[in-house]
Structure formats: C-alpha cells, structure tokens
Amino acid sequence: MVKRKILVVEDSVVVLKVLNHLLSQNPTFSPVLCPCYKEAEKKLKESPGEFFAAIVDLNLPDAENGEIVDLVLSHQIPPIVLTGNISEKVRLNLLNKGVLDYIVKDNRYSFSYVIKVVERLVKNQGVKILVAEDSTTSRLFIKILLKQYGFEVLEAENGQEALAQLEADSDIRMLITDYNMPLVNGYDLVRMLRNNNRFQDLVIIGLSAEGDTSLSAKFIKAGANDFLRKPFYHEEFHCRVIHNLEAQDMLETIRNLANIDQLTKLKNRRHLFEEGGQLFRHRKADVSLAMMDLDFFKKVNDNYGHVVGDSLLELMGEEILEAFPDDLTCRFGGEEFCVISTAPVTEFIAKVKDFLETIRSKEYTDAKLSVTCSVGVCALPMQTLEESIQVADKNLYEAKNLGRDRVVSSI
Numbered sequence: 001m002v003k004r005k006i007l008v009v010e011d012s013v014v015v016l017k018v019l020n021h022l023l024s025q026n027p028t029f030s031p032v033l034c035p036c037y038k039e040a041e042k043k044l045k046e047s048p049g050e051f052f053a054a055i056v057d058l059n060l061p062d063a064e065n066g067e068i069v070d071l072v073l074s075h076q077i078p079p080i081v082l083t084g085n086i087s088e089k090v091r092l093n094l095l096n097k098g099v100l101d102y103i104v105k106d107n108r109y110s111f112s113y114v115i116k117v118v119e120r121l122v123k124n125q126g127v128k129i130l131v132a133e134d135s136t137t138s139r140l141f142i143k144i145l146l147k148q149y150g151f152e153v154l155e156a157e158n159g160q161e162a163l164a165q166l167e168a169d170s171d172i173r174m175l176i177t178d179y180n181m182p183l184v185n186g187y188d189l190v191r192m193l194r195n196n197n198r199f200q201d202l203v204i205i206g207l208s209a210e211g212d213t214s215l216s217a218k219f220i221k222a223g224a225n226d227f228l229r230k231p232f233y234h235e236e237f238h239c240r241v242i243h244n245l246e247a248q249d250m251l252e253t254i255r256n257l258a259n260i261d262q263l264t265k266l267k268n269r270r271h272l273f274e275e276g277g278q279l280f281r282h283r284k285a286d287v288s289l290a291m292m293d294l295d296f297f298k299k300v301n302d303n304y305g306h307v308v309g310d311s312l313l314e315l316m317g318e319e320i321l322e323a324f325p326d327d328l329t330c331r332f333g334g335e336e337f338c339v340i341s342t343a344p345v346t347e348f349i350a351k352v353k354d355f356l357e358t359i360r361s362k363e364y365t366d367a368k369l370s371v372t373c374s375v376g377v378c379a380l381p382m383q384t385l386e387e388s389i390q391v392a393d394k395n396l397y398e399a400k401n402l403g404r405d406r407v408v409s410s411i
C-alpha cells in the first residue's frame, strides 16, 4: 500500500490531535506532526521530496506572518492553509501563491473538509483533463491551476485536435473548452461529442467570455455539464472542476451497482442483455458466446456451506476476468457464467479450453477445492443474443451429459 506523508504544522495541541485522528482513519495517510515553524523546517530537511501535501496553520508563534506557506511551497509541496479568520487581501495573496485551499477554523466540520481536500488530491492523481483553447496564455494558466491539484493535463489548440485526442485516449475524463477556436469551435465540439455514445460520461466545462451571457446557455444546451465565465478566479475554477468530477464519480458508482454482480465482480445479467444485444445488432464479424456452468457446485454448498460456495464463486469471477480480459464476461445466474467474444472463433474456443485447464489445475478456497466446469459454445452466425444463448445452452446440456469438464461447440 502506498503511504502518503502529510505534514501538519499547527500550534494548537487540540487541533493537531483532531487532524492526526482524522488523517489516521485513512490507512494510506501517514501524518507528520509539527507544533511550530522550526520543527517543520527540520522535518522537511530530514525527508526531502517525501511529503505528498501539507496542512499548515497560517499564524504560528515562531512565524506569525504566514512564512510557513512559502516554506512548504519552496519544497514543491501543495499546502492547505488553516486560519482563524481571513481578510480579502490575505485570501487573494494565498490563492496567488498557489495554495490548494484555505479553511477557516470556525467549526468542527472545517477539519473534515481539510481531509476531503487531501483525499481529493489523491484521487486526482492520474485523472486526465484535456484543455482545448487556442490562446497559449490562457491554456497555460488553466494548465497551472489543474496541475496544482495533481491532475494530468493534455492540451489542444483547436476543436479538431481535441476531438482527435479524445478519440485516441479513452482515459480522458474531462474536457475544458473555449468557444472561439479555429477549425472546430467549442460549441460544435460539444455537440459532436454528445452525439457520440462513447463520450456520454465525459465531463465538459465550457469557457465563455465576459459579457456573452448567451454563450453559457448555448454550451449547456449542447450538452456541457458546466461553464465558466472568463476571467475566473482559482477558487471557483477548482470548485467547479471538483464538483463535476464528484458528480461523475457518483454516476459511475450508480452505474456499477446497476451493472456489476457484487459477488463475482463480473457484469450482471441486465448488463449482458443490454451490451450483448448491441454486440449482436452491430456485428461486423464473428460473435461467439459461451455458457459456462461449474460442475457439481451444489455439493460444495452441501459439504462446506454457503460461505465457501460464495468464495468459490468470487474466485471464479477473478479467473474469468483474467482469462477473458477483452470479452464481455457476465454472471448469468447462480454458478452459470456467460462470455461473449468478438475474437476469431478458433482463438476464442482455444481460450475457453485454456480456462478449463487453468481451473482444473488449481485448488480453491481454504477448503482446497478442485473445480471443473462444463461449457457450451455457439459460434454460429446467429441473428440475436437470445438465439445464441439457446444454442450455447443446448451445447452446455450436452457437455454435462457427456460427463462434464469439457467444451461442446457449434461452429
């Protein structure tokens, strides 16, 4: 497990204790506590380059004017600032320096918020954001803001380039786009993306110039999630980026709950009929389908109990995901699984045979169970998913009757 050192500099013993307690609840955080500037300076010297983030009190007894912020920033560590109160001048000064956030210690929720900011920083690592903007200065400004928060930033100078990058890299989670760009403008880019199913989950934030009130509405109507009116301030920018990513995370969780079988982590039957049905409807070449059923699974439950039965199913889920990483893998029900593949038929059947060999050669769970599986494959050019399942099911039945632990296929 990757441990992340968090430097906490705070002169109040109580606040230090609270932050230590909250940070320690996350097993990946390793808080390093300092009661004063001097101690922080020492810790930073002792472990150069080791701190992931810092939570610092703006006014310390031995550094009353926020010197701790400059110290932490000089070590390239993103600081979150704690303060008793804050004037507009200090707020702007802190944000301009590049602090992640500032938090006024006026209630107990303030500290939970601090932890949320650090956790978000962890989550942002590796999150790819594409900035489409033809002005180099503006692009650089946005890039710096995003980098402060740990995002990975990609850049495009126009809408066409942005489209090409999004098509080539499915890991891009957010697009921030200007309106005025050569070749394809921001508005057309959003419309093109929203007309493509593949980009339905991409978070899109439009940038609109000051004074142009109709543009923001236009962006939203075209399918953007949000917009920012230029010039914007760091704080608003970060809030919007993070709120939209959190909404996207929530959507993903809900979608996973609806599509994934919680025991085996394979796709569930509902998803199979939705996604598998589409594979058949839009087929260009081979679509093969395998129905796989564990042999004598009832005996596992009868002899070792349902808990062992469940963990065997869980392990089978892992084996299936490993054996068929590029295919649609589902739990059809009970101890029956379904795999749909668009690989060439012979290649797919060879993979199914390898899978049977793998599980035959291992022992599973603490009870060291030997497991075999029977498989029926349909690789005929069937018109629908339902027809293909029927053929595969018939072959599965035959595989069971022929003595189990084998593949029967119709090619």
Ligand SMILES: Nc1nc2c(ncn2[C@@H]2O[C@H](COP(=O)(O)OP(=O)(O)OP(=O)(O)O)[C@@H](O)[C@H]2O)c(=O)[nH]1
Pocket (backbone or CB within 6 Å): 263, 293, 294, 295, 296, 297, 298, 299, 301, 305, 306, 307, 308, 309, 310, 313, 333, 334, 335, 400, 404
């Ligand atoms: N532990 C556990 N058992 C399940 C689950 N779903 C279905 N089962 C059990 O799986 C067993 C399936 O038994 P059968 O349909 O008779 O099949 P089998 O014993 O595998 O025999 P063959 O398929 O003929 O080789 C039943 O006892 C179900 O109760 C589950 O989620 N967890």
